[in-house]
Amino acid sequence: MEDKYFCRKCKGPRNHKSLFEKKLTGGDVHDYFQWLEKYITIECLGCETISFLKIYGDTEMVWHDHEGNPEYQFDEDVFPLYLEKGDELKYQHYLPDKIRGIYSETISAFKSNSYILTAGGLRAIIEALCNHLKIKKDNLSNRIDLLHKKGHLTLSESKRLHSIRFLGNDALHEIEKPKKDHLYLLLELINHLLSNLFINDKIIKGKVDTIIDTYEEFIRLVKSKITEELIGKELTLSELIDKAKRLIPKVELPKFEKQLIEDLKAKKIDYIELKKENDNVGTYKILKEPSMFNFGIK
Template sequence: MKKLDAKVYCSSCKQKTNHQILYTHSQSSDVKDDFQWHEKHHIAQCLGCDGICFVKQYGSEDMWDIDSGEQVWVDDFTVYPEEPQKVSIKERIEEKMFHRNAKHFKNAPESIQNLYNQIIESFSKGYDILCAAGLRTLIEGICTHLNIKKGYLYDEEGNKLPDDDGKIRKHESLGGKIFELYDKKFIILHQALILQRVIKFGNDALHQMKTPTYYTLKEAVDIVEKVLYDIYELKNHSLLKK
């Protein structure tokens, strides 16, 4: 039998293990659709204890990474029963780990500021999935406000990435739009690369209800705040007027 392409959590072994696939149901977008995605639902068996679990595998054109300078498409795997959180939301709130004050970006559109405020509120209350999904929506909102429609994909060295057929073209995906922000000098390359990671776990939250860690969210909020400042506030800095 075929093995899952990734290790997933086993509730009996209490750790991530290899699993073999017993049964799979697949569905995907049409080849003519603007946005390409696929989803597989597996019944799988742990190769350590023989325990049975349900695994959801999801991938889309927004979900890719750079490996040795090449564009590599990646899938996410969500297992049921899920891996338990090491620290509960209640415990984190009691310890005030999540509290964060929203910043005011006076030159940003009201819709962008309002969405950012809601993201910070979700972060402070420990609503991980809402916060992650909100960050993805905020990035798309920035692109919409700046009339960014599509863009090329780049590797970590700033080289344009070709498609599987070897052609270099602009993509209408959010990943392409983020790199168009870089092309138009709204952000730097490394900000664009980090935002690609942010939309990846934002997609996980939207499509798989997958919860990112507190520290992942904190770092994502940090970089998104920096992007908001660079795009909307920096050009209006008081020192530029003196």
């Protein structure tokens, strides 16, 4: 193929080869108007990514050079649609449902070159974020400020979100089409914000040590420490979790152990048994290896 086409993986125009091609032609009954469509499956010669190319042209899509010779033009579209710069978020399944839905629609609008809708979508993501974080009162300007005051964002992050609010307002209220490069910058801000709030902690859990500050995470830790070699042994909680104790804030550990003892007495846990208890500090007998799957815990 002579022309280069955009490769969504290489992030730029690349040479491709044709894997399959289908050509269609047609026109009116007098052949005053004729059209041509080509549908081509193409493969990047660099990374071997597969795309779909649609080429369309007709007799109205023509201009003439200074000598009067006709030059026909063709529309070329590559699918799946793509972002020329930057990337959409990986691990979008970690986003809250409503935020994920708006984010997905915004990305689709951007890929379709619908820039006014993209700007409105970026603004709507902030609205959805405020709703999710229970900041529902007042106008968006004050809600963005509250994201910082309530500790969800740094002051710098909060100020950057106002840029998205300004762009979204201009697009929706003044029907002012934003520049593509500006949208890419603001998408990067949104990606950074959503990654920090909802994604990064979940990606690194289980891969590097992170703070354990919920009872559900504490139970997962306890389960992970029980091996076949420990069955039948009696241990304190400190002996069982060993060095991982450092991951639990000191003020939280007594609360977690108290809840653990309550769950054992209520027969909610069957892989360890409470042998001794003194002021919510216990000694536990390991009964069996627990199942690590609990679909009720997210």
